[in-house]
Amino acid sequence: MLVIDHLVKTFPADKQSRRKRAAGEEAPSKVFAVNDVSFEVKEGELFTLLGPSGCGKTTTLRAVAGLDAPDSGRIAVGDRVLFENDGSGRATTVPANQRGLGMVFQSYAIWPHMTVFDNVAFPLQVRSRKTRPSNAVIRERVERVLNTMELVQLADRQATKLSGGQQQRLALARALVIEPPLLLLDEPLSNLDAKLRESLRYELKRLQRELGITSIYVTHDQIEALALSTKIAVMNAGQVVQLGKPREIYENPNCKFVAEFIGTSNFLNGKVESRSGDLYAVTTAGGPLSLSSQADLAPGDEVVVSIRPEALSLDLEGTHSGQPNVWQGKVQTRAFLGDAVDHIVLVGEQELRSRGNPSVSVQPGTQVQVHLDPSKLSLVPAG
Ligand SMILES: Nc1ncnc2c1ncn2[C@@H]1O[C@H](COP(=O)(O)OP(=O)(O)OP(=O)(O)O)[C@@H](O)[C@H]1O
Ligand SMILES: [Mg+2]
Structure with a gap:
């Protein structure tokens, strides 16, 4: 539905670079905020x-928005x-x-002098006479959106008299009421406490599924991205470095x-x-490993093995003895996380984090056997 090809956006370099260039020194004349992005x-x-x-x-989202x-x-x-150039x-x-x-932007703006209802109705009311729905239809659409965002009871309240989370939901309601073919969301859950963030995250996901809205969501919060997205583009320095489903990105960086x-x-x-x-x-500093990987690497290549904490289990019963990917280690510390327990295990000179079932808790100082689940290891080129 949306196709972006080779998008580039630069901004003029800052004063310092300009001064350097004026003095004949080397400095970039512009900053590549988006540098050849396609998706x-x-x-x-x-x-x-x-x-x-x-x-x-x-910057990418603003380019889509125009x-x-x-x-x-x-x-x-x-x-x-x-856009095409x-x-x-x-x-x-x-x-x-x-x-x-x-659109819902990083700094969402609601209209303070209006009620919740009027805030949501406004984008429809200001349409030209030809495309403007009747008052009855506007009322119906606003009520439906307020209902989904659980703001109905607050419809008559002044927008300024809302909590941060309610204001954020109002900003979303206002974007949804126009039933856009594409919804652009730039950190729409920022400025919220952790609990509200989480509940709105699920609300958004439900909405997305129920209404089938196509959306581009911007966040720097990886947990949020993993929980919400059907697809993720990981960006670094103006470029997309990996594109895939949340699980693919998590399991095969x-x-x-x-x-x-x-x-x-x-x-x-x-x-x-x-x-x-x-x-x-x-071969690694911890010992030899055998694993499968989609990466295209050759014997002799220097690599980095990425081991998720949950890929590393403490093998207390010796179930994996004699098998590959079993290392000897010593528990250094442990931390109870509620739904899991982390152990820091010293293997050779390397400290590794293991995450497992909270029922398994091992005393620091204990010698243990650790098993590395080969299906949860990934190889990435070094450097
Ligand atoms: N108006 C501008 N003038 C000059 N440089 C800009 C401008 N807007 C953005 N930049 C620069 O472009 C780069 C990308 O900025 P952008 O706002 O897209 O980042 P972001 O990924 O949204 O970051 P954040 O998570 O902090 O919101 C940054 O280096 C930023 O300093
Ligand atoms: Mg931003």
């Missing part, structure tokens, strides 16, 4: 742009081209107010950046000893 969002998907602060998420003109690339919704000098740009998209950014991981440097198809034998 496709399918009908009904909740597509997430995930990445650290400053990686270009908001709030910033990109330098080059192409943006199309269905067969409608919203192939460098030939002829650019197509559809103005933001004609793109018909719903394609580089160290993604493995580090998504979830907690242990990292061990290693070297590929041999390979047969997808099966790899790798």
Whole structure:
């Protein structure tokens, strides 16, 4: 439904760089906020742009919304081209107010002098006479959206007299009421406490499924991205570094950046000893490992093995004795997390985090055998 091709957006370099260049020193003349980004969002998907602060998420979203003109690339919704500039000098740009998209931005603005009901009704009321629904239809649509966002009881309240979470839901309701073909959400759950964030996260997911809205969701919160998305594009420094379903990204990160950014991981440097198809034998500081990986690496290549804490289990009964991927270690510390227990185990000179069932808790100082589940290990190229 939405296709973005080779999107580039630069901003002029800051004063310091300009001063350097003026003095004949080397400095970049511009900053690549978005540097050749391409992706496709399918009908009904909740597509997430995930990445650290400053990686270009908001800039990408603003380009789709039509709030910033990109330098080059192409943006199309269905067969409608919203932006195109192939460098030939002829650019197509559809103005933001004609793109018909719903938006909730990082700093959401509600209209303080209006009631909750009027805030939501406003985007419909200001339409031109031709496209404006009747008052009865407006009322019906507003009530339906307020209902879904659980704001009905507050319909007559002044918008300023709402809690942060209620205001955020109001901002969402206002974006939803126009029934946009594409909804753009930039950190719509920021400014909320952890509990409210979580409950709104599920509410959003339910809405998305029920209404089948196609959305682009921006967040730097990896848990939120994993919980909500049908697809994730992990961004770093203006580029998409990996694109896939949440599980694929979590289980098969394609580089160290993604493995580090998504979830907690242990990292061990290693070297590929041999390979047969997808099966790899790798030597690491902790010991030898055999595992399967989709990565394309050759014997002799330096690699990093990413080991999720839940891939590392304490084998107290010796169930895996004599098998590959079993190492000896010593428990250093443990932490009770409620639904799990973490043990830090010293293997050789390396401290590894193991996460397991809260019923298994091992005294620090105990020698243990650790088993590494080969299906939960991933290989990424070193560097
Ligand atoms: N108007 C601007 N002028 C100059 N540089 C800008 C401007 N807007 C963004 N940038 C720069 O472009 C880069 C990408 O910014 P962007 O706002 O897209 O990041 P982000 O991924 O949304 O980050 P965050 O998670 O902090 O919101 C940053 O380096 C930022 O400093
Ligand atoms: Mg941003």
